[in-house]
Amino acid sequence: xxxxxxxxxxxxxxxLGAELTRWIVEHLDSAEARPVTAxxxxxxxxRAFPPSPPLEGEPLDALPGELDRLVxxxxxxxxxxxxxxxxxxNHSYPxxxxxxxxxxxxxxxxxxxxxxxxxxxESLVMDWSLEAFxxxxxxxxMPRDVDGPPCVGGGVIQDTASSATFCALLAARDRITDGVxxxxxxxxxxxxxxxxxxxxxxSIEKACTMSGIxxxxxxxxxxxxETFAMDADALAAAMHEDAEAGRVxxxxxxxCGTTSSGAIDPTARIVEIAKRYDAWVHLDxxxxxxxxxxxxWRWTLEGGAACDSICVNPHKWMFTNFDCDLxxxxxxxxxxxxxxxxxxxxxxxxxxxxEVIDYRDWQVPLGRRFRALKLxxxxxxxxxxxxxxxxxxxxxxxxxxxxxxxAEPDWIRVAPSPLSLVCIRHxxxxxxxxxxxxxxxxxxxxxxxxxxxxxEYVIRVSVGQTNTRLEHLERLFARLVAFGxxxxxx
Amino acid sequence: xxxxxxxxxxxxxxxLGAELTRWIVEHLDSAEARPVTAxxxxxxxxRAFPPSPPLEGEPLDALPGELDRLVxxxxxxxxxxxxxxxxxxNHSYPxxxxxxxxxxxxxxxxxxxxxxxxxxxESLVMDWSLEAFxxxxxxxxMPRDVDGPPCVGGGVIQDTASSATFCALLAARDRITDGVxxxxxxxxxxxxxxxxxxxxxxSIEKACTMSGIxxxxxxxxxxxxETFAMDADALAAAMHEDAEAGRVxxxxxxxCGTTSSGAIDPTARIVEIAKRYDAWVHLDxxxxxxxxxxxxWRWTLEGGAACDSICVNPHKWMFTNFDCDLxxxxxxxxxxxxxxxxxxxxxxxxxxxxEVIDYRDWQVPLGRRFRALKLxxxxxxxxxxxxxxxxxxxxxxxxxxxxxxxAEPDWIRVAPSPLSLVCIRHxxxxxxxxxxxxxxxxxxxxxxxxxxxxxEYVIRVSVGQTNTRLEHLERLFARLVAFGxxxxxx
Numbered sequence: 001x002x003x004x005x006x007x008x009x010x011x012x013x014x015x016l017g018a019e020l021t022r023w024i025v026e027h028l029d030s031a032e033a034r035p036v037t038a039x040x041x042x043x044x045x046x047r048a049f050p051p052s053p054p055l056e057g058e059p060l061d062a063l064p065g066e067l068d069r070l071v072x073x074x075x076x077x078x079x080x081x082x083x084x085x086x087x088x089x090n091h092s093y094p095x096x097x098x099x100x101x102x103x104x105x106x107x108x109x110x111x112x113x114x115x116x117x118x119x120x121x122e123s124l125v126m127d128w129s130l131e132a133f134x135x136x137x138x139x140x141x142m143p144r145d146v147d148g149p150p151c152v153g154g155g156v157i158q159d160t161a162s163s164a165t166f167c168a169l170l171a172a173r174d175r176i177t178d179g180v181x182x183x184x185x186x187x188x189x190x191x192x193x194x195x196x197x198x199x200x201x202x203s204i205e206k207a208c209t210m211s212g213i214x215x216x217x218x219x220x221x222x223x224x225x226e227t228f229a230m231d232a233d234a235l236a237a238a239m240h241e242d243a244e245a246g247r248v249x250x251x252x253x254x255x256c257g258t259t260s261s262g263a264i265d266p267t268a269r270i271v272e273i274a275k276r277y278d279a280w281v282h283l284d285x286x287x288x289x290x291x292x293x294x295x296x297w298r299w300t301l302e303g304g305a306a307c308d309s310i311c312v313n314p315h316k317w318m319f320t321n322f323d324c325d326l327x328x329x330x331x332x333x334x335x336x337x338x339x340x341x342x343x344x345x346x347x348x349x350x351x352x353x354x355e356v357i358d359y360r361d362w363q364v365p366l367g368r369r370f371r372a373l374k375l376x377x378x379x380x381x382x383x384x385x386x387x388x389x390x391x392x393x394x395x396x397x398x399x400x401x402x403x404x405x406x407a408e409p410d411w412i413r414v415a416p417s418p419l420s421l422v423c424i425r426h427x428x429x430x431x432x433x434x435x436x437x438x439x440x441x442x443x444x445x446x447x448x449x450x451x452x453x454x455x456e457y458v459i460r461v462s463v464g465q466t467n468t469r470l471e472h473l474e475r476l477f478a479r480l481v482a483f484g485x486x487x488x489x490x
Numbered sequence: 491x492x493x494x495x496x497x498x499x500x501x502x503x504x505x506l507g508a509e510l511t512r513w514i515v516e517h518l519d520s521a522e523a524r525p526v527t528a529x530x531x532x533x534x535x536x537r538a539f540p541p542s543p544p545l546e547g548e549p550l551d552a553l554p555g556e557l558d559r560l561v562x563x564x565x566x567x568x569x570x571x572x573x574x575x576x577x578x579x580n581h582s583y584p585x586x587x588x589x590x591x592x593x594x595x596x597x598x599x600x601x602x603x604x605x606x607x608x609x610x611x612e613s614l615v616m617d618w619s620l621e622a623f624x625x626x627x628x629x630x631x632m633p634r635d636v637d638g639p640p641c642v643g644g645g646v647i648q649d650t651a652s653s654a655t656f657c658a659l660l661a662a663r664d665r666i667t668d669g670v671x672x673x674x675x676x677x678x679x680x681x682x683x684x685x686x687x688x689x690x691x692x693s694i695e696k697a698c699t700m701s702g703i704x705x706x707x708x709x710x711x712x713x714x715x716e717t718f719a720m721d722a723d724a725l726a727a728a729m730h731e732d733a734e735a736g737r738v739x740x741x742x743x744x745x746c747g748t749t750s751s752g753a754i755d756p757t758a759r760i761v762e763i764a765k766r767y768d769a770w771v772h773l774d775x776x777x778x779x780x781x782x783x784x785x786x787w788r789w790t791l792e793g794g795a796a797c798d799s800i801c802v803n804p805h806k807w808m809f810t811n812f813d814c815d816l817x818x819x820x821x822x823x824x825x826x827x828x829x830x831x832x833x834x835x836x837x838x839x840x841x842x843x844x845e846v847i848d849y850r851d852w853q854v855p856l857g858r859r860f861r862a863l864k865l866x867x868x869x870x871x872x873x874x875x876x877x878x879x880x881x882x883x884x885x886x887x888x889x890x891x892x893x894x895x896x897a898e899p900d901w902i903r904v905a906p907s908p909l910s911l912v913c914i915r916h917x918x919x920x921x922x923x924x925x926x927x928x929x930x931x932x933x934x935x936x937x938x939x940x941x942x943x944x945x946e947y948v949i950r951v952s953v954g955q956t957n958t959r960l961e962h963l964e965r966l967f968a969r970l971v972a973f974g975x976x977x978x979x980x
Contacts, residue, residue, distance in 0.1 A: 006872050006877070007957075010515040013511065024595075028594070046611075056875050057876045060870060074608075093506075099589055104513075117562075123536055183705055185676055186677050201833075210701065212675055212676035212703065259835050383543070385545055389496050450834075
């Protein structure tokens with residue numbers, strides 16, 4: 001069957017699969033020995049490859065060596081234990097196996113009918129996750145009891161929180177306009193206004209841009225100067241003012257873990273205020289929503305139970321390969337009415353029966369991968385307790401790091417850091433803080449990123465790579481202190 | 491390091507990796523022995539799993555058996571050679587290895603700076619693909635010559651053509667309104683109108699819904715009754731009428747391979763007409779764009795060279811795992827102006843230098859996987875000639891199947907089928923045609939899907955699964971004839 005065929009013989013796949021599995025282990029085990037920042041100039045990786053695709057197929061026997069030579073120099077160390085930039089985007093061996101399986105099965109789950117297992121295992125891990133994070137049954141996808149009434153809410157895996165938030169905003173837009181915004185366009189509606197904290201993620205602004213609402217109709221609500229959490233009174237005032245002026249408040253995005261400082265907005269109060277206007281409340285738990293898996297941090301999602309939608313990101317801290325964002329909605333019809341399509345060529349009996357979920361109507365794209373496998377394997381391998389143990393270790397070392405900072409006069413901790421993100425600045429001010437960040441990143445010993453809080457340059461130390469231990473933070477601390485005393489590089 | 495750790499030891503990963511690689515081979519080799527349609531009832535897969543996530547981690551030793559028992563019954567046969575439904579979504583061993591590598595590396599390529607290799611290998615395979623499909627240098631991402639002037643256009647890998655088309659429509663919307671639509675909202679703009687063929691994909695309508703343009707402002711242009719390609723004169727008339735009425739034609743989507751019949755729109759003429767109004771022309775080559783890799787089918791993308799954007803889907807026919815859609819734009823600034831964001835926490839020196847691409851600004855989500863690896867390995871393993879050989883075999887057997895239909899009085903071929911999609915109906919009419927489709931799908935021997943053309947129920951026979959050979963089409967033909975003569979099941 002494979003003679004003279006252009007396709008790869010199975011034996012070669014098995015051999016290369018074993019080699020690459022071994023290569024991945026070696027690559028990850030040696031991560032710490034490589035610079036965290038990729039030491040390449042723009043264009044360097046591109047120019048190392050031939051300028052044209054091969055006319056005839058080439059053997060892949062030398063692949064491990066090629067990867068080391070051509071690709072790895074341009075790989076930034078997200079899986080290096082000295083990774084403290086942006087947010088964790090960690091992974092785990094069980095999750096990698098899940099991606100391998102998903103690729104091997106090669107199904108496309110746009111409809112229930114195009115792979116019931118893809119849809120139903122996804123519904124399952126979404127329901128498992130509700131239990132894991134202590135969220136209520138109103139978000140369930142399948143009834144607990146096989147004979148129970150059909151669920152009104154439900155959950156779906158999205159690629160990212162950006163997409164999840166966009167879907168939530170569209171559902172909100174079409175709910176408040178009774179579908180007019182999607183059908184006749186935003187121009188046929190009264191002026192719709194969205195609200196989020198000044199520290200919310202840029203994806204809220206992008207969602208307003210993409211949806212035709214317009215970024216100018218997103219109100220940036222001030223935050224508490226100590227906690228950086230949204231000022232609920234300011235929200236109430238802004239919504240009131242818009243409503244008085246004849247505009248329609250339709251969407252509020254609360255954040256559980258702002259990018260800049262990890263602040264947790266007062267979601268319960270936000271819901272209370274938003275309800276006066278029938279505005280949709282979305283809780284963006286991309287950064288810290290998964291912390292709720294530990295009972296002692298369940299407060300991070302407080303108020304979430306009453307929201308219209310919530311998303312959290314196992315692909316950040318929870319050992320699940322990017323991409324895996326979990327989105328729940330309390331009213332699935334609001335979502336599918338905004339996102340649904342039904343051309344003739346996709347009609348099928350299970351869909352018409354109304355007994356199944358077609359997740360294509362819960363997202364932007366039509367097609368979808370079998371993402372549930374990786375999350376299923378993460379739950380299977382770790383169990384809830386295994387994940388909790390790993391999270392607690394990360395938070396414990398982040399707290400030790402916060403203590404080191406608090407005991408060091410040169411450095412100032414600038415925001416509460418109850419979990420795994422610690423924001424700091426040098427007492428000498430912006431120039432010094434920035435130069436330390438740049439020196440550390442240039443050294444390749446660690447990677448850091450920054451933000452601005454109270455208009456000051458701030459280094460964010462985000463802990464969460466799978467293998468980060470106290471020793472890595474001790475080394476980072478020593479570098480911060482040392483570089484903070486050197487002459488500033490210009 | 492791994493003692494008492496909740497993480498999986500590397501040796502276990504290597505062992506399970508080898509087992510799952512072997513399992514994938516056996517699963518694919520035995521695909522033909524399983525029903526193509528998944529013989530499960532709604533809820534059956536979900537209910538076979540425990541209702542709650544495990545509290546403590548569980549060994550994964552029994553995984554292969556669990557997959558066979560719990561997951562495979564709900565797997566629809568996209569990789570079964572008797573798959574003729576919807577479109578091919580084939581894959582290949584090199585591509586699966588690419589997904590494994592991407593998962594193992596575990597990087598997130600939102601910025602050039604967060605993994606230069608992810609961005610630059612993507613730019614490389616996009617430029618390779620221009621050569622592969624005979625598209626012009628105006629879509630190049632990196633200059634041919636290292637010292638050449640910077641490129642104006644460029645390419646990016648999207649998850650799906652739905653997302654690619656949505657990005658193109660947003661770029662068009664914000665180009666014609668000089669950014670007002672994104673900033674102040676669609677309500678601040680004149681009435682914007684989009685155009686596409688009545689046979690275009692549902693994602694165009696969805697893009698109009700999501701963008702706030704409104705589905706009502708999408709004109710469904712009639713098609714030629716013989717070829718089902720867009721009637722360019724009707725397009726010209728519709729655009730003229732809207733412009734005369736003070737509305738603003740801003741976006742035309744031409745299709746290379748409509749879902750219903752594989753029709754190829756007259757893109758060159760469409761561009762000529764659209765240019766009168768400065769409307770953006772997007773060529774949706776999701777279905778048949780990749781055929782242009784063969785010189786004899788390069789005509790399928792005719793006119794594409796002059797479009798504002800084009801997308802094609804290696805994840806359909808071209809042995810590359812879903813998801814892998816290639817989107818090119820002639821003016822990258824139009825795209826990044828519509829999709830770009832720059833919060834403080836993502837600022838970095840390479841971005842500010844303007845010398846690098848940050849692909850987050852070329853797509854809906856912020857984060858992104860290392861998708862280029864799988865396409866790179868497909869090109870490496872097959873070479874252009876290997877892909878061509880496989881495509882030619884698929885088209886040759888599809889043509890033989892078309893000949894069988896033409897020689898069989900019971901069945902009528904209802905549309906031109908120059909490539910790998912053959913649309914047929916039974917001479918007895920809709921009820922008979924539908925009953926044959928349902929009988930074949932219920933038998934599990936093959937999977938078919940349908941559409942409506944000239945308001946008649948039509949079976950679409952889409953050829954392209956990696957291992958489909960003539961014998962599979964001969965068997966399908968025999969079943970069509972046999973079921974077509976049996977009493978209709980009600």
